[in-house]
Amino acid sequence: MEIEFQGAARTVTGSMHLLRAGNRTILLECGLFQGHRDEARRINSEFPFEADAIDAVVLSHAHIDHTGNLPGLVRKGYRGPVYCTKATEDLLGVMLRDSAFIQERDAEFINKKHRKKWLPPVTPLYTQEDVEETLPLLRGINYSTPFDVTEGISCRYEDAGHILGSASLMLTLRENGSTTKLAFTGDLGRFGLPILRDPVFIGNDADVLVTESTYGGRFHAPVEEMQNQLLEPILRAAERRGKIIIPGFSVGRTQEIVYTLHNLSVDGKIPYLPVFVDSPLSVNVTDVFRKHPECYDQEALAILHAPTNNDPFGFERLTYIRDVEHSKELNDRPGPFIVIAASGMCDNGRIVHHLANSIEDPRNMVIIAGYQAENTLGKKLVLRQPVVNIFGEPHELKAEVVVLNSFSGHADRNELLGYIGKFDKKKLKQIYIVHGDPDQSEKLAGGIQNLGFGEVHVPSRGDRASIH
Numbered sequence: 001m002e003i004e005f006q007g008a009a010r011t012v013t014g015s016m017h018l019l020r021a022g023n024r025t026i027l028l029e030c031g032l033f034q035g036h037r038d039e040a041r042r043i044n045s046e047f048p049f050e051a052d053a054i055d056a057v058v059l060s061h062a063h064i065d066h067t068g069n070l071p072g073l074v075r076k077g078y079r080g081p082v083y084c085t086k087a088t089e090d091l092l093g094v095m096l097r098d099s100a101f102i103q104e105r106d107a108e109f110i111n112k113k114h115r116k117k118w119l120p121p122v123t124p125l126y127t128q129e130d131v132e133e134t135l136p137l138l139r140g141i142n143y144s145t146p147f148d149v150t151e152g153i154s155c156r157y158e159d160a161g162h163i164l165g166s167a168s169l170m171l172t173l174r175e176n177g178s179t180t181k182l183a184f185t186g187d188l189g190r191f192g193l194p195i196l197r198d199p200v201f202i203g204n205d206a207d208v209l210v211t212e213s214t215y216g217g218r219f220h221a222p223v224e225e226m227q228n229q230l231l232e233p234i235l236r237a238a239e240r241r242g243k244i245i246i247p248g249f250s251v252g253r254t255q256e257i258v259y260t261l262h263n264l265s266v267d268g269k270i271p272y273l274p275v276f277v278d279s280p281l282s283v284n285v286t287d288v289f290r291k292h293p294e295c296y297d298q299e300a301l302a303i304l305h306a307p308t309n310n311d312p313f314g315f316e317r318l319t320y321i322r323d324v325e326h327s328k329e330l331n332d333r334p335g336p337f338i339v340i341a342a343s344g345m346c347d348n349g350r351i352v353h354h355l356a357n358s359i360e361d362p363r364n365m366v367i368i369a370g371y372q373a374e375n376t377l378g379k380k381l382v383l384r385q386p387v388v389n390i391f392g393e394p395h396e397l398k399a400e401v402v403v404l405n406s407f408s409g410h411a412d413r414n415e416l417l418g419y420i421g422k423f424d425k426k427k428l429k430q431i432y433i434v435h436g437d438p439d440q441s442e443k444l445a446g447g448i449q450n451l452g453f454g455e456v457h458v459p460s461r462g463d464r465a466s467i468h
Helices: 037-045 070-075 085-118 128-137 224-240 253-267 281-289 298-304 324-332 350-356 376-380 413-420 437-449
Strands: 001-006 016-021 025-029 056-058 082-085 138-141 147-150 153-159 165-174 178-184 208-212 245-247 274-277 318-322 337-341 364-369 387-390 393-397 402-403 431-435 456-459 463-466
Touching: 001 128, 016 165, 025 147, 056 147, 070 085, 070 128, 082 085, 082 274, 085 128, 085 138, 085 281, 128 138, 208 413, 224 245, 224 364, 224 402, 245 350, 253 281, 253 318, 253 337, 274 281, 274 324, 281 318, 318 324, 324 337, 324 350, 337 350, 337 376, 350 376, 350 387, 350 393, 364 376, 376 387, 376 402, 413 437, 431 437, 437 456
Parallel strands: 025 056, 056 082, 082 138, 178 208, 208 431, 245 337, 245 364, 274 318, 274 337, 364 402, 431 456
Antiparallel strands: 001 016, 001 463, 016 025, 147 153, 153 165, 165 178, 387 393
């Protein structure tokens, strides 16, 4: 048996791992690498394996850095099953279509530049047609229900508490009469986050563990501080009549922020302040959230079933925007108001336009409420670089930047170590740390060794390891 790490190894994007048992090969995740445009295009355009050599794909959750290259795999000829939870299946119908639209627009943008320089045209990574060929391959599975992935490999999903439909999973691999159990955390959520149920431990009978490490060396503020962390800067910006710009990941973060604003509004803690969710994808994803209350925690279910104010994703001052014209109208609208727009790392989408029109005014505020990868515009804002390039033009950063870490959908160091510490130290022989910047992965590795576990590895892209 063998595992091969082909993505999210010493980085946080492009999750992709090959598992081989007997004569079967499955792909665990099929994510898009995100970073510098040229590097991302090079990595995402070619797979380090033949598509028809894969027997099945198994996904942990719907985020694009874990699923976004599925249509690319299908474009290369893959036609096997793609297993995921039922909520993930519904989310991917929305998200992959949106991703294809971005790929097509991205190619158009590059080709405009290429024509001016007499360079050859580029093609999109994949198209809407590729997505429509991908979606029928999805196989939605319930939590806690074992299923056969392919001959000799079975799987069970448990709720990871990261986003709607996210899962940790236990794979049972059989080869030559021996059986190995491999646990994969996926992206592990936090206990006590609003809306979603808490993470469910996958079980302590694993022989091998593959774990994420996004915040393997960092600590989050307590979840209980979410409302106050959001409330205080909003009041400050509203007092100076500024615009409050919040980059939001369309799945998870946007809904959490809307939910928190809903509670602050109901409790009368914020003044009358218009809130705009300016993202067609976020609007569509929120509709999927409404379809899956089985993923909600007790607090969210109580709001859902309350006689009044029973939509946790809507309140009287909230407006969802789909069309571009209404989005552009926000540029000339005087503050104070809040706009939440995708993408969460500010690398594409409508948030880029709002930032271009807002960050040079000191009355305005940018609230960063999620992880920002290296080389993204969001990271440059977190670092408060005095001048940032947007659409190739320099913009002075005069707006106030507020970074909130209590809103993270990822477990922090203590939460990761608490989860991993539940495994049987005598049975768990091998641990592989993925989905983290090198410093975070190495710090988590040290913490795991301090717990008393033996074999801990931080693989690089392309590394292979025998599992037993």
